[in-house]
Amino acid sequence: MNLTLSHLIALLPLLIVCVTVIVVMLGIAWRRHHVVTASLTTIGLNAALVSLLAVLTVTPIRVSPLLLVDNYAVLYMALILIAGLASTTLAHAYLEGFDDQKEEFYMLLGCSVLGGLTMVASDHMLSLFFGLELLSVPLYGMAAYAYRTRLSLESGIKYMVLSAAASAFLLFGMALLYAESGSLAFADLGARLTEGGGHASWLLMGIGMMVIAMAFKLSLVPFHLWTADVYEGAPAPVTAFLATVSKIAVFALLMRLFMSAPVTDIASLHTIVAIIAFLSMMVGNLMALRQDNIKRLMGYSSIGHLGYLLTVVVASDDLALLTTGIYLITYVATTLATFGVIALVSSPWQGSDVASLKFYRGLFWRRPYLAAVMTVMMLSLAGIPMTAGFIGKFYVLATGVEAQLWWLVAGVIIGSALSLYYYLRVMVMLYLHPTEEEQYDASSDWGQRAGGIMVILLALAVLVLGIYPQPMIMLVSSAILG
Amino acid sequence: MMLPWLLLIPFIGGLLCWQFELIRPNTAMPRWIALLSMVLLLVMALFLWVSGDYSLSQVVGNTPDWQSQFQLPWIDAFGITFHLALDGLSLIMITLTGLLGIMAVVCSWKEIDRRVGFFHLNLMWVIGGVVGVFLAIDLFLFFFFWEMMLVPMYFLIALWGHESEGKSPVSAAIKFFIYTQASGLLMLVSILGLVFMHYTQTGVFSFDYGILRETPITGVMSWVLMLGFFIAFAVKLPVVPLHGWLPDAHAQAPTAGSVDLAGILLKTAAYGLLRFALPLFPETSQAFAPIAMTLGLVGIFYGGVLAFAQTDIKRLIACSSISHMGFVLIGIYSGTLLALQGVILQMVAHAFSAAGLFMISGQLYERLHTRDMRQMGGLFGRLGALPGFALAFVMASLGMPGTGNFIGEFLILFGAFDVVPWVVVIASAGLVLSAIYSLILMHRVYWGPPREKTTIARLDGREYAMLLSTLVLTIALGLYPQVVLDISQGAMHEVRHWFAVSPSFAG
Numbered sequence: 003m004n005l006t007l008s009h010l011i012a013l014l015p016l017l018i019v020c021v022t023v024i025v026v027m028l029g030i031a032w033r034r035h036h037v038v039t040a041s042l043t044t045i046g047l048n049a050a051l052v053s054l055l056a057v058l059t060v061t062p063i064r065v066s067p068l069l070l071v072d073n074y075a076v077l078y079m080a081l082i083l084i085a086g087l088a089s090t091t092l093a094h095a096y097l098e099g100f101d102d103q104k105e106e107f108y109m110l111l112g113c114s115v116l117g118g119l120t121m122v123a124s125d126h127m128l129s130l131f132f133g134l135e136l137l138s139v140p141l142y143g144m145a146a147y148a149y150r151t152r153l154s155l156e157s158g159i160k161y162m163v164l165s166a167a168a169s170a171f172l173l174f175g176m177a178l179l180y181a182e183s184g185s186l187a188f189a190d191l192g193a194r195l196t197e198g199g200g201h202a203s204w205l206l207m208g209i210g211m212m213v214i215a216m217a218f219k220l221s222l223v224p225f226h227l228w229t230a231d232v233y234e235g236a237p238a239p240v241t242a243f244l245a246t247v248s249k250i251a252v253f254a255l256l257m258r259l260f261m262s263a264p265v266t267d268i269a270s271l272h273t274i275v276a277i278i279a280f281l282s283m284m285v286g287n288l289m290a291l292r293q294d295n296i297k298r299l300m301g302y303s304s305i306g307h308l309g310y311l312l313t314v315v316v317a318s319d320d321l322a323l324l325t326t327g328i329y330l331i332t333y334v335a336t337t338l339a340t341f342g343v344i345a346l347v348s349s350p351w352q353g354s355d356v357a358s359l360k361f362y363r364g365l366f367w368r369r370p371y372l373a374a375v376m377t378v379m380m381l382s383l384a385g386i387p388m389t390a391g392f393i394g395k396f397y398v399l400a401t402g403v404e405a406q407l408w409w410l411v412a413g414v415i416i417g418s419a420l421s422l423y424y425y426l427r428v429m430v431m432l433y434l435h436p437t438e439e440e441q442y443d444a445s446s447d448w449g450q451r452a453g454g455i456m457v458i459l460l461a462l463a464v465l466v467l468g469i470y471p472q473p474m475i476m477l478v479s480s481a482i483l484g
Numbered sequence: 485m486m487l488p489w490l491l492l493i494p495f496i497g498g499l500l501c502w503q504f505e506l507i508r509p510n511t512a513m514p515r516w517i518a519l520l521s522m523v524l525l526l527v528m529a530l531f532l533w534v535s536g537d538y539s540l541s542q543v544v545g546n547t548p549d550w551q552s553q554f555q556l557p558w559i560d561a562f563g564i565t566f567h568l569a570l571d572g573l574s575l576i577m578i579t580l581t582g583l584l585g586i587m588a589v590v591c592s593w594k595e596i597d598r599r600v601g602f603f604h605l606n607l608m609w610v611i612g613g614v615v616g617v618f619l620a621i622d623l624f625l626f627f628f629f630w631e632m633m634l635v636p637m638y639f640l641i642a643l644w645g646h647e648s649e650g651k652s653p654v655s656a657a658i659k660f661f662i663y664t665q666a667s668g669l670l671m672l673v674s675i676l677g678l679v680f681m682h683y684t685q686t687g688v689f690s691f692d693y694g695i696l697r698e699t700p701i702t703g704v705m706s707w708v709l710m711l712g713f714f715i716a717f718a719v720k721l722p723v724v725p726l727h728g729w730l731p732d733a734h735a736q737a738p739t740a741g742s743v744d745l746a747g748i749l750l751k752t753a754a755y756g757l758l759r760f761a762l763p764l765f766p767e768t769s770q771a772f773a774p775i776a777m778t779l780g781l782v783g784i785f786y787g788g789v790l791a792f793a794q795t796d797i798k799r800l801i802a803c804s805s806i807s808h809m810g811f812v813l814i815g816i817y818s819g820t821l822l823a824l825q826g827v828i829l830q831m832v833a834h835a836f837s838a839a840g841l842f843m844i845s846g847q848l849y850e851r852l853h854t855r856d857m858r859q860m861g862g863l864f865g866r867l868g869a870l871p872g873f874a875l876a877f878v879m880a881s882l883g884m885p886g887t888g889n890f891i892g893e894f895l896i897l898f899g900a901f902d903v904v905p906w907v908v909v910i911a912s913a914g915l916v917l918s919a920i921y922s923l924i925l926m927h928r929v930y931w932g933p934p935r936e937k938t939t940i941a942r943l944d945g946r947e948y949a950m951l952l953s954t955l956v957l958t959i960a961l962g963l964y965p966q967v968v969l970d971i972s973q974g975a976m977h978e979v980r981h982w983f984a985v986s987p988s989f990a991g
Contacts, residue, residue, distance in 0.1 A: 403676040403680055404676075415666060419662055419665065422658070422665055426661060430638075430642050471559060472558065
């Protein structure tokens with residue numbers, strides 16, 4: 003296959019991020035400078051984001067059998083790049099107090115973003131696996147970046163062990179599918195499978211194992227045990243990255259797999275996914291009820307949220323694709339801003355993160371706008387109108403009602419009712435009378451710094467999209483139809 | 485167009501209050517801004533009241549008879565529009581909202597002394613949300629405001645609330661929020677079910693009330709969808725098995741919060757039943773009417789007994805609301821024009837009398853620092869005019885002729901008698917209970933030997949004016965209820981029409 007100019011354009015975001023990683027690496031080797039390294043990364047990621055506009059002129063296009071760059075991929079690429087950028091800005095403020103080498107962090111982050119970009123464009127088992135590993139392996143390093151603190155190291159190692167187990171499942175599942183169908187491309191695979199003739203139980207097992215691997219990455223029940231510890235231990239900007247980029251990439255891929263390889267025909271698989279979804283909603287929200295550590299709380303709440311979103315995988319229709327995009331956008335904006343606030347309060351790094359709920363008591367009376375941002379985020383996570391989270395939840399419910407998945411709809415309602423309890427607890431904590439205990443605050447000029455501006459922009463976006471979601475809906479639907 | 489301004493004034497006013505506090509703390513400015521926006525809201529509502537023509541719209545067609553409308557595109561993919569409309573029913577509710585908004589601002593003038601700006605932000609946004617509920621006729625928009633107004637109410641209770649019997653206001657606020665939000669989600673699912681039903685029949689997505697009203701639904705589905713709406717409204721009204729949040733929320737809320745809760749938030753539920761549950765599901769609602777009326781009866785008696793057993797004065801008034809709302813439920817589901825008109829009057833009158841009683845308990849609390857009736861007693865001679873006002877409002881609340889409450893209850897019972905005589909007979913017996921708990925309230929707090937000889941601070945001008953104007957409104961409503969009835973006539977006629985389409989139910 004010849005590589006033409008349009009193929010190169012389609013690969014532009016990947017290439018730019020590659021170049022960024024290499025430049026950052028060489029820069030570190032030549033001379034260490036924190037601000038320069040962070041700026042280089044930011045410029046690189048922004049350039050990649052801008053290059054997506056050029057990519058849109060050539061989509062949809064297949065670049066080698068491995069990658070399919072269509073509007074769907076471009077949408078999630080943009081989301082991943084934005085999440086990567088947000089994490090970079092947060093990391094910059096956060097790492098200023100870090101008492102070890104700061105610069106390698108940005109290289110790891112760039113590699114991980116590259117993996118995410120590959121994943122959302124992959125149309126082949128090989129690129130899927132390649133992307134997933136490229137996404138995950140730097141994340142071990144990032145989670146354990148503050149390796150002198152026990153929690154961070156523990157979180158890195160836990161994530162590594164469980165990720166490795168998930169990869170093993172994924173590879174075995176792929177092998178089984180390959181043995182049955184003789185192809186690794188999604189479309190081929192789907193076609194061969196619908197022709198029939200294969201052994202149904204092997205197919206089910208193969209796809210089942212792949213779903214298990216994805217469920218590990220998405221931290222769905224019963225593969226969720228790593229979540230709270232990793233969320234708690236990893237430094238706040240890393241948690242922000244982990245909670246957004248890896249979820250976007252894996253979920254976008256899962257949807258593509260379910261839509262293009264018609265595993266829809268296997269009813270038992272759908273039942274299994276539905277059970278996983280229902281359990282995630284319940285367990286995630288129930289476990290979050292008693293948490294006093296806001297990072298752990300967010301970890302469990304993410305389990306619940308991914309459970310809601312899994313409803314669309316069970317439905318697997320056109321509305322489901324739309325819902326995936328909308329829910330991921332709203333969830334990512336909300337999660338980023340939440341961890342952004344945590345990172346800002348914990349910046350600069352002083353040995354550990356300010357994650358215990360009691361430190362946030364009375365934040366509103368000291369940093370009103372920062373607390374207002376956090377309030378909006380909690381409301382958005384709880385799905386209250388006037389925030390983007392409500393639009394996301396509305397679409398999930400609409401998908402559920404349309405596909406008549408009443409159990410899952412009931413699960414979403416019960417889960418939301420449960421989740422209110424802990425979101426409100428966090429929210430009211432910000433407004434109560436401050437106690438005499440030791441206080442942690444974001445530095446008083448937080449609003450003028452990159453991380454602060456980013457958090458405020460995200461909060462505004464969450465509010466605007468909650469009140470006028472039309473542009474977001476147009477964007478996502480054009481990405482699906484295009 | 486005035487309708488969007490009705491909505492925007494409270495929201496903008498609230499933001500201004502907050503910003504003023506951030507720029508310059510410890511000024512009375514937020515109070516004045518809040519008062520001004522409420523007065524503006526009331527004036528606009530009164531202008532609409534005077535300039536509109538609500539009584540003559542007797543022609544019931546397929547298009548609802550709106551006095552004015554406002555429509556903007558919003559979410560095209562689902563056919564959701566930003567659609568506001570006003571008829572007599574919504575106008576009465578909005579005027580009431582404006583009036584009670586003023587009361588709420590004025591009665592917290594002294595009570596709230598910390599974080600004044602933020603308090604008024606929340607108060608204004610509750611009012612804004614309520615106005616939105618009364619104006620929205622796109623179901624998505626309705627739900628939007630329905631849920632949105634919970635957040636500021638949550639803050640009002642959680643942050644400015646009082647401890648009561650060892651329970652923190654935060655837990656009461658969370659209870660309130662979870663009850664209403666979870667039931668609200670049931671309504672959202674019902675709305676979606678209705679929309680998709682309409683979509684499969686016509687191929688068009690729409691959330692518009694006027695369009696969805698035409699969707700014929702039968703069978704199990706109509707029961708499920710109707711119950712989704714009913715449960716959401718029943719939690720807010722409240723109907724007895726779902727009332728658990730109400731006594732706590734009322735008892736722990738600040739005075740302004742209680743006034744708003746009892747005066748307008750509860751009324752959004754009755755409004756929802758009248759506007760949405762009945763016209764959208766007429767047949768099912770009729771089949772459901774006996775159950776709803778039974779629930780109403782249970783509410784009348786259970787609320788009365790509950791009120792009788794309370795020692796906290798605000799909890800007593802809160803429980804009496806449950807009892808009063810039982811009458812409203814019976815009136816709504818009996819479906820005759822007379823009863824429906826009675827429901828409107830009862831809602832307005834109850835808003836005034838409950839607001840008056842809550843303001844009085846707030847003033848007692850400011851003076852005595854307790855709401856426990858066992859520690860009161862013999863206050864009649866020691867408080868100046870306050871006990872006199874209390875007596876008047878208690879009489880209003882038990883339905884004394886000459887007050888609006890009497891007209892409301894009388895019309896409901898009289899109107900429903902044709903349809904369900906036995907329900908009316910039993911409900912009338914409930915009036916006795918209301919006399920008992922009202923007199924107990926008077927007796928425990930004001931009569932008996934005084935505990936001390938000293939006089940307690942008398943009412944100041946602000947408090948006096950507030951109570952007097954509320955009392956005047958209550959009595960005016962009792963003497964000349966036609967003012968309200970004229971406005972609601974058209975809207976109630978339409979509800980009755982939709983509810984009584986089936987010939988089995990002579991209205």
